[in-house]
Amino acid sequence: MELEERTGSGAAKTGRLLGALVKAVLAIGILLGAFAVAKYQMDTSRTAEQHQASRQAKVVEVVKVQHADVQTVVHAMGTVVPAQAVTLMPQVSGQVVSLDPGVVPGGLARAGETLLEIDTRDYEFAIQQRRDTVAQARLDLLLEQGNQAVARAEYHLLGEMISEQDRELVLREPHLNRAEASWQSAQAALAQAELNRDRCFIRAPFNGIIRDKQVDQGATVSSSTPLLTLIGTDACWIEATVRWDELKWVQFPKDTMAGGSLVRVFDKSQWDPDVYREGSVIRLLPDLETHGRLACLLIRVPDPFSLGSKDLPRLLMGSYVRVEIAGRTLDSVIPVARDHLHSGDTVWLMNPENRLEMRSVEIAFRDKHRVYVSHGLEAAERLVVTSIGTPVEDMLLELASSQPGDMPSAESQEGDPL
Numbered sequence: 001m002e003l004e005e006r007t008g009s010g011a012a013k014t015g016r017l018l019g020a021l022v023k024a025v026l027a028i029g030i031l032l033g034a035f036a037v038a039k040y041q042m043d044t045s046r047t048a049e050q051h052q053a054s055r056q057a058k059v060v061e062v063v064k065v066q067h068a069d070v071q072t073v074v075h076a077m078g079t080v081v082p083a084q085a086v087t088l089m090p091q092v093s094g095q096v097v098s099l100d101p102g103v104v105p106g107g108l109a110r111a112g113e114t115l116l117e118i119d120t121r122d123y124e125f126a127i128q129q130r131r132d133t134v135a136q137a138r139l140d141l142l143l144e145q146g147n148q149a150v151a152r153a154e155y156h157l158l159g160e161m162i163s164e165q166d167r168e169l170v171l172r173e174p175h176l177n178r179a180e181a182s183w184q185s186a187q188a189a190l191a192q193a194e195l196n197r198d199r200c201f202i203r204a205p206f207n208g209i210i211r212d213k214q215v216d217q218g219a220t221v222s223s224s225t226p227l228l229t230l231i232g233t234d235a236c237w238i239e240a241t242v243r244w245d246e247l248k249w250v251q252f253p254k255d256t257m258a259g260g261s262l263v264r265v266f267d268k269s270q271w272d273p274d275v276y277r278e279g280s281v282i283r284l285l286p287d288l289e290t291h292g293r294l295a296c297l298l299i300r301v302p303d304p305f306s307l308g309s310k311d312l313p314r315l316l317m318g319s320y321v322r323v324e325i326a327g328r329t330l331d332s333v334i335p336v337a338r339d340h341l342h343s344g345d346t347v348w349l350m351n352p353e354n355r356l357e358m359r360s361v362e363i364a365f366r367d368k369h370r371v372y373v374s375h376g377l378e379a380a381e382r383l384v385v386t387s388i389g390t391p392v393e394d395m396l397l398e399l400a401s402s403q404p405g406d407m408p409s410a411e412s413q414e415g416d417p418l
Contacts, residue, residue: 072327078240084232130190249327
């Protein structure tokens with residue numbers, strides 16, 4: 001009985017061991033199968049991705065580059081200042097008895113026009129006194145000339161031999177010289193008195209506009225009294241600063257005020273964006289601006305207040321304006337938009353094999369919209385104008401259209417040349 005019980009218990013243990021072994025083998029088999037399936041999927045998917053990536057091309061747009069002769073434009077900022085400005089002060093003393101009605105701030109004055117008058121009566125009296133002195137000196141001179149004629153006749157009648165010094169006294173030559181000097185002095189005093197009377201009339205030295213008025217009718221003035229400030233209306237100046245390395249593009253007149261680079265003046269604070277005035281560069285000032293090491297140009301603009309043409313906008317003194325200076329012409333360069341130039345002065349090209357080529361180029365000139373390539377590009381090469389997120393040298397490219405367009409000219413990108 002005990003033997004049967006022991007036999008049954010051993011069989012049960014053996015069965016349990018066999019069941020556990022089978023389960024372990026099945027689990028291992030399942031894991032090995034899953035690993036094999038995952039590996040197969042990873043290997044096959046990577047191959048497919050790599051194969052697909054190797055055949056996929058980046059779609060881009062290109063333009064054909066072309067050579068052109070381009071006029072450079074130097075951009076600068078500047079301040080409008082008067083070309084002529086003066087504070088009128090009297091040269092004589094007296095009371096202001098007359099003031100022109102146009103002598104008010106903002107009033108216009110023509111060259112030679114009388115702006116105010118100082119009382120002339122004292123100076124008229126002085127003129128009359130000087131005229132009397134001149135008449136008396138003239139009479140004295142005539143009398144002395146008569147006396148000398150008598151003395152000369154007597155000297156010849158006597159025929160005496162005397163020294164040269166005695167001869168001058170006998171002929172009254174010192175007396176005649178003194179009479180002539182007195183007459184000339186009297187004439188000079190008369191001219192001075194007439195000049196003082198004329199200085200009672202304060203006239204405009206040039207065509208101008210009145211900026212300030214410091215006196216009114218009835219005021220007593222002297223030679224140290226400011227009367228009014230006048231600024232010229234025929235022309236104004238603009239003091240513009242440019243980088244010193246851009247001076248080589250600007251033309252300066254040699255001996256006259258003409259012949260410098262043409263300039264367009266823009267004032268966005270007062271005018272429409274497409275409105276401008278024209279002027280010309282006349283001088284290069286001798287000093288560099290201390291903080292930014294900038295050079296200062298002097299630009300002349302005629303008729304700043306538009307007195308000759310009401311269609312032109314006015315330039316106000318003290319305005320801060322933008323100028324475009326027409327510089328020298330670049331021969332046979334290739335204009336490239338700044339957006340199409342990449343770091344290190346590099347451009348992207350689509351080569352004949354339709355692959356990306358990154359090429360460094362030499363820049364002759366830069367403005368705010370374009371750069372001008374002098375070396376590194378050839379005519380008809382295809383410039384990539386599409387942004388590429390992760391560009392790689394020799395990557396495959398595909399045209400967005402069947403035929404690339406030509407590069408826009410410099411004029412079409414920024415308006416008419418200067």
